[in-house]
Amino acid sequence: MWKTALKPRWIAGLVFAIVVSGVFVLLSQWQFGRSTQPEAAVNPATEEVRVLTETLEPGAFFPGTVSDQMVSADGTYDPAKQVLVPGRLKNGENGYWVVSAFAVTGAPAVTGVAASPETWIPVARGWVADPDDAGAPPSGVVNLTGRLLPSESPLPSTAPEPGRASAVSVAELINYWDVSMYPGFVAAASELAAGSDMSAAAVDGALKPLEIGPQPPAQQVNWLNLFYSLEWVVFAGFALFIWWRLVKDDYRRDLEEEHDDDPHHDALPTPATSEQLQQKVKP
Structure with a gap:
């Protein structure tokens, strides 16, 4: 043969x-x-900044169609309503997200017995390696621009110490801050106060920007x-x-x-x- x-x-x-x-x-x-390629590319419409009050409704479910949408809103921060979320990585280093409560001007009021006069939204303002470096948010009226993201799930069987949160969870933060909130949060890209950008991306300091980009769609076989x-x-x-x-x-x-x-x-x-x-x- x-x-x-x-x-x-x-x-x-x-x-x-x-x-x-x-x-x-x-x-x-x-x-x-x-x-295994995504059926659709990243939607470029998410990069067009939309008004938050016209994009998401407080007190309702978070629709997947607005996830990753760049939004803007005017409002004020409450420095007493700020938490650190541990276990967040940046460039391979473990640290904390600084999350502050932002009262949205012109937001619809949530009805109910425990509803607050104002409607708030959590804002992930940046990342710090040392908890002591988490400064107070900008004061006065702030024009906020950032990426709108759905609420995270709180970690089970976890009791964070004061000033900490297990995740950027609206359900968890409502109990901490006792206010009415949107069903999502914003990862800040810019924070204009008195004509100056006070965000982590514009100010060189210990607070580093999150730089969260649009997420690609889930792959389907x-x-x-x-x-x-x-x-x-x-x-x-x-x-x-x-x-x-x-x-x-x-x-x-x-x-x-x-x-x-x-x-x-x-x-x-x-x-x-x-x-x-x-x-x-x-x-």
Whole structure:
């Protein structure tokens, strides 16, 4: 068999089969990559700044359509309503998010027995490595611009110490601050107070900007592309199988030719006719 496979034409055939199989494998990888790509790119509309009071309604569920939306709002901070959220990484360093309560001017009031006169929203103003570096938020009327994000889930079985929160959770912060709030929070990008930007991105200090960009959509498996990727793998194996089959057929033909050319092989006896059989049985 190896003697047949080493014929020049079958060596050339093997090279051709390997090339074809390689092309099929590359096509399989391409189809597999397409099967896990996001169906839609990041929505550029999220980078257009919209007014918070026209984008999100307080006291309601947080709709996924407004997640990552850049928003703006006027209002004031309350320096007494500020917490640190531990366990936040920045450039590989563990630290804290500084989260302050922001009273939104012109926000709809939430109705209810425990509702506060003003409607607030948590604002993640920046990151600090040392809790002592978390300064007070800007005073006076502030024009806030940032990325709107859904509320995080509080950590179970966790009792943070005073001035701490387990997460940027509206449900948890309502209990700390005892105010009515929006069902999400804002990661600050700019904080204009008296015409100057007082945000972490504009002021060089211990408070560092969060720099949260738009999140890509969740990847979905495209089963059709995944099936195509497996199909190309089968084709790659089939190309090598065809070469092996052709070599095997050629090998069998060589054996038959050698058998026919051998003068010493015994010829097969011809079957006896019925007349010959009758003559043998006569007395």
